Amino acid sequence: MKRILFASMLVLGLAGCAAQPETTSSLIDRQELKVDPEIIYTMNVTELFEERLAQTGGESLLQVQFAVEARSDAELAWKVTWFDATGMTVKGVGEGYRKASLLTGQTRYFKATAPHARVVSYQLHLREPK
């Protein structure tokens, strides 16, 4: 009986400690750059720029460019997720990670263009392909 009571209290305690999701987009402080620890040893993100490309009708498209410098031969997988002003994701062409190889000492520049003018922010994720 004691054991059941203890287990129930533990479960309730853990549920209370769980992080609550953000429900308002204005409160989300989303990291623009997420780099997995596995690739930190082999490469370094040296640049991350963004600009808006003017379009007809007064609109503009968000474009991001980042540079990666390799300390040793390495493989990289990267993906940009796009968000509109309300914090909702905006679908791009593909869903998969883009893969790239880097040679020791090489700096490579990668660019991604938002799929729609309503994109206002992004999150770039760099990881090591398995």
Added chain:
Amino acid sequence: MLIRTIAISLSLSVLAGCAAPTRYIDPAADDGPVAMTMDYRDFEKAATDSVEDMLASGAVNNPNGGRYIMVVSRITNDTMQRIDTDQLTKKIRVALLRSGKVVTTTAVGLNGAEDEMSMKARELRDSEEFDQSGVQRKGTLQAPDLSLSGKILQRNHRVGKEQQVEYYIQLSLTDLASGLAFWEGETPIIKRGSDSSVSW
């Protein structure tokens, strides 16, 4: 006889147990092995590169405002594989439509309309069986402004003891008024693997 039957049944059961289970692959998180043939990841890469370049170059910005109307022309498959080029063009069409800059017509095509219903629905004109207020009027179909054409090439090489297969996905976006290619792009996809791998 009974012993042999049991032995065969047992062997089959063991072999079935060793087979890789069928599973779903999530395209958003697929780190699976690479095939020497063209797979969905190659089409996705080519479509992503092409659409992002089209959008960034401004080639699909209609100076008169509004959306361009595109028609899909011939995409030649010059590979050793049987490829349905819609795997590539559909991704491009969907992305351009979502961008709000280009809409594709299905009423015109090199080998006839992609959707013949646009013309079929007009055959209802003057039919006494149909309420004519809902029948499409003359002169409502929109002619295309842009044409998407291209080619998928394959070249095989032996590199040492390995095989290198090169695919080139070449695309052109032609302005039908002037006949000029407003945008052109090439996505190379190079794979190197076992010489015993089959690329056709």
